[in-house]
Amino acid sequence: MSLQPIKIGLLGLGTVGGGTINLLRRNAEEIARRAGRGIVVISAAARDLDKTRTLSLEGIRLTGNAQDVVADPEVEIVCELIGGIEPARALVLAAIERGKHVVTANKALIALHGNEIFAAAQRKGVMVAFEAAVAGGIPIIKAIREGLSGNRIQTVAGIINGTCNYILTEMRERGADFQTVLAEAQRLGYAEADPSVDIDGVDAAHKLTILASIAFGIPLQFDKVYTEGIGRIGAMDIAYADELGYRIKSLGIARHAGDGIELRVHPTLIPKRHPIAGVEGVMNAVLVVGDAVGPTMFYGRGAGAEPTASAVVSDLVDVVRAMTSDPENRVPHLAFQPNAMSDITVKPMESVQTAYYLRMNAVDKPGVLANVTAILGKLGISIEAIIQKVPDPAANVVPVIFLTQRVQERNMNEAIHAIEALDSISGSVFRVRVEMLE
Amino acid sequence: MSLQPIKIGLLGLGTVGGGTINLLRRNAEEIARRAGRGIVVISAAARDLDKTRTLSLEGIRLTGNAQDVVADPEVEIVCELIGGIEPARALVLAAIERGKHVVTANKALIALHGNEIFAAAQRKGVMVAFEAAVAGGIPIIKAIREGLSGNRIQTVAGIINGTCNYILTEMRERGADFQTVLAEAQRLGYAEADPSVDIDGVDAAHKLTILASIAFGIPLQFDKVYTEGIGRIGAMDIAYADELGYRIKSLGIARHAGDGIELRVHPTLIPKRHPIAGVEGVMNAVLVVGDAVGPTMFYGRGAGAEPTASAVVSDLVDVVRAMTSDPENRVPHLAFQPNAMSDITVKPMESVQTAYYLRMNAVDKPGVLANVTAILGKLGISIEAIIQKVPDPAANVVPVIFLTQRVQERNMNEAIHAIEALDSISGSVFRVRVEMLE
Structure with missing residues (x-):
């Protein structure tokens, strides 16, 4: 890591700008191990310089004039996190004109002016x-x-x-109507004071424009997207759809129909069993169907400071890797630079913690449950649930199932050993590990 | 596209090798538009030259000696699709030694010998x-x-x-036991004649080794993975898990536990509501949790000629882009080369075909259903389902729901117009589009 860090200029210190600064600092070591050099924000522009911020801006030159950041000769990559069309468009074009790479989170800007921006970037040989x-x-x-x-x-x-997905999920789960849920979403910060860009489908249409262009190799053409909002969906429509075997989701759909491309955003009934039907609340998911790969789906958080900063920083790493390496070594084979691999140990299975499902055959003797729970209790293993079926008179054993809380595998091994030694247990204890994946 | 095509040498003409040749041919134009130049297979090695193949090998030099392909001075990228350790390892190392880039689908090779292979690639400045x-x-x-x-x-x-996922899914859906489902899976080609590498978790452990290395920046260390197969899971365990609110899946889990890394493959109970619990049959899915992005999930087909070829060809495009472009233009902004954008038209909404959900308020007059179905029938719109609730005596209208089959939006607009003109229908018809997303 003897290379100098790459110097970033940030436009916009709102939610995403703040999240980006935090993430670059918090994961500075990890990021440098991946990118081959550090990435530091050296200057930033904010609309309101007097605003009180919890964010520390130590080491960052702050200005009220975004053009200062773009013009700063030290800045190698301009990160546009203002949103909206102007002044974002002018600033991005100015950065390109000065030969600087640009990273942006601005969907409206790319959907409406991407063709112009990418042509300029192409001419100047910079990345956007x-x-x-x-x-x-x-x-x-x-x-x-x-x-x-x-x-x-x-x-x-x-x-x-x-x-939209949060509102439709809440409407379904609680049978509530659109206006009630919208008002709540506004209180919780999941919907803007003026929610129209989201609920009318404009925001999704911006994103769909971009997705369609990169999927099909067509120019960005936002004005061709058919857009319909969710405001007219009633609680009863969601209930009728459910009765028919469907969920209602607001989807952005781009389809290559042979003789043309379909581009549309609208509420859509989709079969309940489709994986995308289970995507609830504020989560996002994109289904991509390719002729070779078949259906694929990509799922995660679609908004918020940290998830958006995750994408911004990953773009920064991409740009830095391309600026720094010979093409052949752009991305290290194992993600991290070969001289930056970690030697953190792999734990032996004995020290791993999970919850457990245990199945055992109890001989129908009184006190078997008491014996087993005593063993578990002595080893600090809490029980989450027990299933014991009414014994079949013909059978001489009855299966008993325990679901435990999390404990070290070492303790569970000891417990199983002790349980198997009980007279009231026949044969071995069968164990399956349980993970909540939270 | 005045650049010469990149010349590929293929090792192995089995399922994946054949799929790769087919895909490179079928999507040749699309691939060249993305990569900036063509990608053609010029030579291939197969174990059995006399085997009858449905695959056309026109234009491909065929050899029984894989070293011929590696040594061919025209070959710029070697594609290793033999599988197994030897001779794959020796061939990959020989290709690297000759300064050739390598694309491989070989998980065992990477998991067991990746450290050696990547070190060699690093020294020679080639991509693997x-x-x-x-x-x-x-x-x-x-x-x-x-x-x-x-x-x-x-x-x-x-x-x-x-x-494993196919077997566990079938066991759950049909209450069948492991041996029965395994035998069926073998008949259907979803399990090998010797299924042990899959059902004992070794294949998953190879893949987990690779995932853990790139996720945490640790060397590949297959021998540290705890591995347990699915062979002891009984139909009753799946039923008990269901009763407790869980599904049983064979998971590969790599976790950064602060003081060490957990690396383990074993059957696992996971809550039914978790998105990964709904991944059924032969489908694969990987959950990745990052500190900034939160939970993300990636879903699709994990095996088969075409899905695997999709990954091989995408790697080839990656390598070709890096060989061809200045770093700044490695990936075109909009995925396709700027001079290779398509001008295929975006269809007007009127010519889009979907199915429809229609909700209307019927005045309680005899014959209303007959009137509506006559209009739909005349416009060629087939009905999939109708919901008509018993009228509330207090209400003067009753909601009627139609689910239709697919039809052009133009016809549906006309139908809605005609329905709204009926005396027996009050107010407007509310429409939501239906997509099966198949």
Whole structure:
């Protein structure tokens, strides 16, 4: 790591800007191990310099004039996190003009002015990265643009607006109507004071425009997207749909129909059994169907400071890797630079903690449950649930199931050993580990 | 596209090798538009030259000696699709020694000899790409190595063996036991004649070794993975787990536990409501939890000729992009080369076909259903389902719901117009589109 850190200029110190600064600091070591050099924010522009911030801006030159950041000769990558069209557009074009790479989270800007911006970037030989513009932390741009590049993409269909998905999920789970849930979503910060960009489908249409372009190799054409909001969906529609075997989701759909492309955002009934039907609350998911790969789905948080910063920082690492390495070593084989591998130990199974499912055959003797629970209790193993079936008179053993709380495997081994030694237990104890995956 | 095509040498003409040749041919135009130049197989090695193949090998030099392909001075990228350790290892090392880039689908080779192979590649400045080694067509290597590079990864947990997942799914759905389902899976080609590598968890342990290394920046260490198969899971365990609110899945789990790394493959109870619990049959899915992004999930087909070829060809495109472009233009902004954008039209909404959910308020007059179905029938719209609730005596209208089959939006607009003109219908017809997403 003898290389100098790459110097970033940040435009916008709102939710995503603050999240990006925090993430670059918190994971500085991990990021440098991956990128081959450090990434530091040296200057930032904010609209309101007097605002009280919990964010420490130590080591960052702060300005009220975003053009100062773009013009700063030390800044190598400009990170545009203002949102909206102007001044974002002018600033991005100015950065490109000065030969600087750009990372942006701005979906409206890319959907409406991407063609112009990418043409300028092409002329100047700079990168404009925009993973954060679609589906927050889900690396869907990279998946389509690179990970599925062997396919003819047939369909992209996504839950790409968390506000709509939150509202529809709450309406279904509680049988509540649209206005009630919207008001709550506004109170909880899941919907804006003016929610129209989300609930009318405009935000999803921006994202769909981008997805369709990279999936099909067509120019960005936001004005061709058919857009319909969720405001007219009633609680009864959700209930009728359920009766018919469907969920209602607001989907952005781009489909290659042979004779043309379909581009549409609208509430959609989808079969309950489809994986995307189970995507609830503010989560996002994008289904991509390719001719070779078949259906794939990419799931995660579509908004928020940290998930969006995850995408912004991953773009920064991408740009830094390309600026730094010979093409052949752009991405280290094992993700981290060969001289930055960690030697953290792999734990022996004995010291792993999980919960357990235990099945054993009890001889129908009084006190068997008491014996087993005493053994578990002595080893500090708490019981979550027990299933004991009424014994079949013909059988001489009865299966008993224990679900335990988390404990070290070492203790469980000891417990199983002791349980198997009981007279009231026949044969061995069968164990399956339990993970909540939270 | 004035650049010469890149010339590939293929080792192995089995399922994946054949799939790769087919895919490169079928999507040749699309691939060249993305990569900036063509990708053609010029030579291939097969064990049995006399085997009858449905695959056309026109334009491909065929040899029984794989070293011929590696030594062929025209071959720029060697694609290793033989599988197993030897001779694959020796061939890959020989290709690297000759300064050739390598694409491989060989999980055992990478898990066991990756450290040696990547060190050799590093010395010679060549790329070794291995997306196809884990989870087939799902671009999970790229997602972790690049798409989530801003995160400290906390957990990777995946359904990464389709055979195990198929068996466990069938056991649950039909209450069948392990041996019965395994025998069927073998008949259907979802399990090998010797199924031990899959059902004992060795295959998943190979893949987990790779995932853990790129997630945590640790060397590949297959011998440290705790591995337990699914052979002892009984139908009754699946039923008891269900009663407790869980599904049993064979998971590969890699977790950063602070003081060490957990690496384990074993049958696992997971809560039914977790998105990964709904991954059924031969499908694969990998959950990746990062400190910034939170939980993400990547879902798709984990095996088979075409899904695996999807990953192989995407790796080839990656390598070709890096060989061809200045680093700044490695991946075109919109996935396809700027001079290769398509002008295929976006269809007007009127010519889009979907199924429809229609809700209308019927005045309680005899013949209303007959009137509506006559209109739908005249416009060629078939009805899938009707819901008509028993009228509330207090209400003067009753909601009627129609679920239709697929039809052009144009016809549906006309139908809705006609229905709204009926005396027996009050107010407007509310429509939601229906997509099966198949």
